[in-house]
Amino acid sequence: MAHLEGRSAVITGGAQGIGFAIAEAFVKEGARVVLGDLDPEATQAAASRLGGPDVAIAVxxxxxxxxxxxxxxHRTLAAFxxxxxxxxxxxxxxxxxxRTMTESQFDDVINVHLKGTWHGTRLAAAVMRERGAGVIVNVSSLSGKVGMAGQTNYSAAKAGIVGLTxxxxxxxxxxxxxxxxxxxGxxxxxxxxxxxxxxxxxxxSEIPMRRPGEPAEVAAVALFLASDLSSYMTGAVLEVTGGRFM
Structure with a gap:
């Protein structure tokens, strides 16, 4: 049996990049997915690529x-x-x-990453706890572990996601x-x-494996965390970095 057979998943930022790769991995393992993203056209196109409304819808x-x-x-609950x-x-x-980052640039990144993850975590948890089951996967970043110059906003948000998780x-x-x-990474x-x-x-030069990662490699870890393969894991933070900054 597929690892996510009969399950429904919501993926924010699911229209492209890592989010879309996660959606692809989930659908291959039997899940129905709902993609949440800001660009309606791109999100709808992504849902169509995944197989259309029977397995993927765009919001x-x-x-x-x-x-x-x-x-x-609630759209997810109504659909699936x-x-x-x-x-x-x-x-x-x-x-x-x-010296040059504006308050608006700081607030925008904190609001999308940290506040957005807080919204998703607390609202999903409210639904899941009623049925006594569910999995939440938050996407942080290596920047939240080591801090990156020029990214005080992003590093702070991604570190915050670890604490929130x-x-x-x-x-x-x-x-x-x-x-x-x-x-x-x-x-x-x-x-x-x-x-x-x-x-x-x-x-x-900082990566021992001497190559960048692929979105599908992050998606494989998301699949592991979303499935029963990780049934005795909670509060964990898994690095997908090729060994960078071990």
């Missing part, structure tokens, strides 16, 4: 809005009858040094709800491949 969602996240979850897995993946970057895991364990996090994407060559080379 416009701004994760900084509690009401929109709540609507996303259950909420078994919540993946809080939506994110943005607004990189700048301390551990605190929520302690609160929800006795309700049958598991909460874990993933910290990806340098993952190949349009954004990372557009960085200056010098920056790319510097990051590559």
């Amino acid at each position: 416009r969602c701004d994760v900084t809005s509690s009401s929109e996240v709540d609507a996303l979850l 009858g259950s909420l078994d897995v919540m993946v809080n993946n939506a994110g943005i970057t607004r990189d700048a040094g301390l 551990k605190a929520a895991a302690k609160e929800l364990a006795h309700h049958g709800v598991r909460v874990n996090a993933i910290q990806p 340098l993952i190949r994407s349009k954004m990372t491949e557009s960085m200056p060559q010098r920056a790319w080379d510097q990051k590559m």
